[in-house]
Amino acid sequence: MGSYVGVVGMGVMGQSLALNIANHGYTVSVYNRHGEATKDFMESRVKAQKDKVTATYELKDFVDSLEAPRKVILMVKAGPVVDAVTDSLLPFLSEGDIVVDAGNSYYKDTSRRMADYAKKGISFFGMGVSGGEKGALVGPSIMPSGDKNLYDNYLGKLLTDISAHTEDGSPCCDYIGPEGSGQYVKMVHNGIEYGDIQIIDEAYFIMKNVLGMSNAEMADAFESWNNGRLDSFLIEITYKILREKDPDTGDDLIDHILDEAAQKGTGMWTAIEGLEMHMAIPTMAEAVFARNLSAVKDERVIASKVFTDKPSVSVEDRDALLADLEQAVYASKIMSYAQGFQLLEKASREHDWNLKLGDIALLWREGCIIRAKFLGRIKAAYDQSDGKVQNLMLTDEFRDEIKAAVPGWRRVVVKAIEAGVYVPTLANSLMYFDGYTSEFLSANLCQAQRDWFGAHTYHRDDQPHDLSFHHRWEELD
Ligand SMILES: NC(=O)c1ccc[n+]([C@@H]2O[C@H](COP(=O)([O-])OP(=O)(O)OC[C@H]3O[C@@H](n4cnc5c(N)ncnc54)[C@H](OP(=O)(O)O)[C@@H]3O)[C@@H](O)[C@H]2O)c1
Structure with a gap:
């Protein structure tokens, strides 16, 4: 047989x-x-x-x-x-x-x-x-x-x-x-993985460059996070990596690894997919950009010698900023998953795939790189909403936690920006949050500009949305 x-x-x-x-x-x-x-x-x-x-x-x-x-x-x-x-x-x-x-x-x-x-x-x-x-x-x-x-x-x-x-x-x-819906879901999984990794890497970078923590101190901090709501495979390997010794030198191995990240393409596909679907998925896209920027090490070395003045910042309460950082990481992670699940939802509608998004969260609960307790909560968010979630940040499961995290999240991003420390996913997840939760954005001016130079028309706040208007901004002859 x-x-x-x-x-x-x-x-x-x-x-x-x-x-x-x-x-x-x-x-x-x-x-x-x-x-x-x-x-x-x-x-x-x-x-x-x-x-x-x-x-x-x-x-x-x-x-x-x-x-x-x-x-x-x-x-x-x-x-x-x-x-x-x-x-x-x-x-x-x-x-x-x-x-x-x-x-x-x-x-x-x-x-x-x-x-x-x-x-x-x-x-x-x-x-x-x-x-x-x-x-x-x-x-x-x-x-x-x-x-x-x-x-x-x-x-x-x-x-x-x-x-x-x-x-x-x-x-x-x-x-x-x-x-190809299975490979699509895997692609978005990988995009989320890029986001998760970059968010953690930025937390490490803030611990190192703003809080001045040693590798051992950072490992302890990540380990304590892993005992809480951030419990995940990626946080676990992070604190273990920070404790690993280089067999050749006896130094911490992490300090001998070049800061050039490689990639195989699935994160990039997710970012491209977001653009093609007209979706805002900045956390995942910035994670891809971060790898691209890391890869031009030679150029960065040259530029760093031209712009030598990195601002120095003082931190009055290190424990408080570390607690803020945990909030920033957690809230950014929620933003990343919110974007990923919105992308899946839109793809499901466009291709008529009928994806069961809560069940997909559970598929990632174990076995994969992004495995985390957190995914059980996404499944719970979908179950509580009868499978209909507009955005994870609005669900009962996550809304109050995000509200609680926002002040610390802002403090962390501001501190990093003041110190000139590169934190694209923490910062742009916050920008996504601020944009998504704003009734008014600056796009009224964008539409006016588009209408001026290209007669692209605009909608009015005092007229039905299916009506388009064009204004004669200047006399052409
Ligand atoms: N590595 C991971 O963590 C991971 C995780 C999830 C998914 N994946 C995906 O799984 C797949 C395999 O990945 P891997 O990590 O196992 O790759 P790998 O170790 O590089 O192995 C690649 C395999 O593809 C075969 N191959 C390459 N070119 C071929 C050709 N022209 N004709 C016939 N066979 C050819 C190789 O055969 P030869 O030995 O003869 O070259 C080898 O068996 C990829 O699609 C990868 O993206 C990888």
Whole structure:
């Protein structure tokens, strides 16, 4: 009898996912373009699971080793590689076989592939997977999308079995919707992850440069935050990172790591998506800009030698500012999730995906990089509002906490600006809050300007909104 499922791609994620599948009692065949990776995997990582894992070194052997209808999970580099690998599988696959792309593919590519491969008799399915190497091994958060019948009949049990589970035993895997909605949700998850990371990094930077804290003091502060409402995987690894020693020098390792952040593109896709959807998602977009700015280290070094005068600020009550900082981080985090969930809500409406946003929050509760107790509260906010949330900041769950956080949040941002410390997500989350909660903005002047130079028209406050007006601002002749 053939293997229950196959995994193509024995990279970081593919190896872990194959082991996870085997650890749950399923038989799995594996294949990699370069056979050495498969051989290494079998020799170094497959131990107790030997009778569950079949190594193959030719695509035909791989496909032949699977039970029908075949379920092939692709864990390969996103982009054209997914098409290339699927195309090379096609000659060996049969009608009704299922190819599941588990990489960070662009959601429009996934939707296109579903339509294209359906014409060739193959069921193409998409799924976002989060949790990195360890999550893939012990239980990731999984966001599957495509034909619901395929999910219900062939994939759902396997995927929920191998996914992370919440404390009450709920799987962090659920059918998301049609087309590339799973990869869309994963993309927004990554955008939120960018925001969460940058918010924490700015808190570190304020602790270091405004409060003058040592790495050990900062680690203690983050650890104490992790015992409260900010309890999350990212805060946990932050305080552990700050305590890590460099084996070569004995110094704190963090002080030897260059301040140049890399990226693989999903944060950028989220920012672009926000722009295309005409949504304000500044926290996530600023997090991408922050990585871009960090990457031009050489230019920053030159500029820092031109503009040498960083203002010095004094802090009268360090404990009070540290408490304010916790408020600023928490409130900025809420803004980031508010933006992310608004983006998901709009995408759901535009594509007719019927996304269950509260349930999506729960999928991220465990297994993924943004896992946090906080996500249970977002689920609660959706449950309390019957699934209809205009903006998370307005919900009973978060409204009063934001009100309480705002004064400290402002003090922190003002202090950072006075000190010349770069805090784009803390500051722009506050700007988002101020903009979103303002009845009046300066856009009346913007519309007047647009009407002046381009006859773009405007609406009036004393006329129905469906009427447009143009004013003759100057005589043309
Ligand atoms: N790493 C993470 O934390 C993480 C988390 C979530 C999702 N993902 C996504 O998961 C997918 C896999 O990521 P990874 O971290 O496992 O990557 P990885 O370690 O770099 O492995 C990439 C895999 O893709 C294969 N590949 C690359 N080019 C190929 C080609 N032209 N033809 C056939 N196979 C090709 C590689 O095979 P060779 O060995 O032959 O080169 C390898 O098996 C990506 O879409 C990634 O974005 C990654």
